[in-house]
Amino acid sequence: MAEGEWRNLGKNKYSIIVPTYNERLNIALIVYLIFKHLRGVDFEIIVVDDGSPDGTQDIVKQLQQVYGEDRVLLRARPRKLGLGTAYIHGLKHASGNFVVIMDADLSHHPKYLPSFIKKQLETGASIVTGTRYVKGGGVHGWNLMRKLTSRGANVLAQTFLWPGVSDLTGSFRLYKKSALEDIITSVVSKGYVFQMEMIVRASRKGYRIEEVPITFVDRVFGTSKLGGSEIVEYLKGLVYLLVTT
Amino acid sequence: MLTFGKLTYSQDKGAPFSPMKHIFKIISLLAAISAFWVGLLQASIIPRTHTWLLPIYLVVSLGCYGLLMVGVGLMQFPTCPQEAVLLQQDIAEAKGFLKDKGVDVGSD
Numbered sequence: 001m002a003e004g005e006w007r008n009l010g011k012n013k014y015s016i017i018v019p020t021y022n023e024r025l026n027i028a029l030i031v032y033l034i035f036k037h038l039r040g041v042d043f044e045i046i047v048v049d050d051g052s053p054d055g056t057q058d059i060v061k062q063l064q065q066v067y068g069e070d071r072v073l074l075r076a077r078p079r080k081l082g083l084g085t086a087y088i089h090g091l092k093h094a095s096g097n098f099v100v101i102m103d104a105d106l107s108h109h110p111k112y113l114p115s116f117i118k119k120q121l122e123t124g125a126s127i128v129t130g131t132r133y134v135k136g137g138g139v140h141g142w143n144l145m146r147k148l149t150s151r152g153a154n155v156l157a158q159t160f161l162w163p164g165v166s167d168l169t170g171s172f173r174l175y176k177k178s179a180l181e182d183i184i185t186s187v188v189s190k191g192y193v194f195q196m197e198m199i200v201r202a203s204r205k206g207y208r209i210e211e212v213p214i215t216f217v218d219r220v221f222g223t224s225k226l227g228g229s230e231i232v233e234y235l236k237g238l239v240y241l242l243v244t245t
Numbered sequence: 246m247l248t249f250g251k252l253t254y255s256q257d258k259g260a261p262f263s264p265m266k267h268i269f270k271i272i273s274l275l276a277a278i279s280a281f282w283v284g285l286l287q288a289s290i291i292p293r294t295h296t297w298l299l300p301i302y303l304v305v306s307l308g309c310y311g312l313l314m315v316g317v318g319l320m321q322f323p324t325c326p327q328e329a330v331l332l333q334q335d336i337a338e339a340k341g342f343l344k345d346k347g348v349d350v351g352s353d
Contacts, residue, residue, distance in 0.1 A: 028350050032339040062348045106332065133318075138325035151318035155311055161267060204267075215325040217332050242268045 014043040014117065015094035015177070016102065019086035022054045023104040030102075031063050031072060033110040041117065046093055047104075048086045049076045084194055088184055091177070099175045107216050108172040115212045116174040126179040126207040129199060130214035131167035141218035153234055157196065161241060164203050165211060168196045172214055179207050192230060193237030204245045278303075 016034060020027050031045055047060050060074045075093045077086070087101060100116065102108040108130070116128045132139050133154070142150070150169075157168050169192060175183075179202065189197040203209060285296050343350045 025350055028343050028348055029336055029339045032343055033335060059349060066343075066346045066348060106336075109328075109332065109335075111335075133323065135323070138323035138328070140325045140329045144319075147319055147322050148315070151315045151322070155314045155318065158314075159311065160271070215328040217325070217329050219329075219332075242271070243266060245267050 009041065009117075009121070012042065012098060012117075013096035014038075014041060014098045014100055014174075015090075015096035016043060016045045016100040016113075017087060017090035017094065018045060018047050018102060018104045019083060019090070020047055020049045020052060020056050020104045021080060022052045022056060024052070024054050024056045024059045026104050026106050027056055028059050028063060030104055030106060030110060031067065034113065035067060035071075037110045038113055042096075044071055044073055044094075044096065046073045046075055046090045048090045049074065050080045050086065051076065051078050082190060084184070084187060084190065087180075091180060091184070094177060097177050099177050099180050100173070101175070101180075102172050105219070107218055109215065109217070112172070112212065112214045119210050119212050120174055123208070123210050125210040126176045127199070127202055127209045128174040129165055129167065129209060129211055130170050130172035131165070131211045132170060132214060132216045133166045134211065134213050136213035137167075137215060139216045139218065149231065153231075156235075156238060160238060161200055161245075163200050165199055165209055167211070168199055170214070170216075171195045173199075183207075189237055189240070192234060193240075196237060197241060200241050200245050 018027065018030065027047060034043070034045060047056075049056050049060065057074060057076055060072065064072045064074065073093060075090060077089060081089075091099065098117075098120070100113065102110075112130060116130070119125065119128045131137055139147075139150075154166075154168065157163060161168075183198055183202050183205065186201055187194065187197045199209065282296070282299060285291065285299070286293065289296075340350050
């Protein structure tokens, strides 16, 4: 990104919350890539590790030696306590006025972070969400069944919820910290529906939401996360959002 | 008549209120359509046998629309095989750098 485009950054600080569980290699890679792509930006990385047995926390401590304890923060929890509360936990320790949420498994590439920041600076949006379903975005590593359920779920949600965003279940997002704090307290869903509930509630509350294209590389082949029970959970979530938002 | 959307929100004043649960928006939309349909039945502008069939046409066309959207979405599903290659390059680069810095990226 050109130097001049960062002029509007001002005193903004970005807290990047990355929940982990058994991601010892990926967390190292993602931290390197974040530092590579966010030169000249004031940011911190908050790793919320849920007691990984594979030594994820040891790697994070080594990364702190390289990058500094003020740039890479380890805020561990004793055991697996769920994604939603991981964000709340990370949020408590965030010192930035903006918060980025991303997955640690490298399906979210840090090279898109500048476009999130740029979009927010241009539009003043409260939320910038990454979308896989527009030009410039895309998915790699999904079979036909996975694509079909994804499209079906999206058409259902667009028809019944009118959410105003094209990718509801994506979880690569930039929030104004105040907006995230406001929204996350009213979200009750778990798992897949969590991201959808976040964005629908944000939309209902009138927060301005902008989108940027991202690509999504699913490296865990053969373990499609969408089985029959997930589809039932999704439909329940849809009905829940219909009657509560 | 049906003013949906973000008209009545004020985001600055603490917790904004939701004017209407979404399900009620959809119900009122359905009610409006039903009222229009009953009106058509009463007025008999078009033959009644046709008017009776209109809701069925509506449901069928909605279903077709849904299937069409899924089909089109599936055909135009954006994929990015080149990104997987680029990611492998980034991973190799990151591993090289981190290994030099003494971060244990060897195992796994």
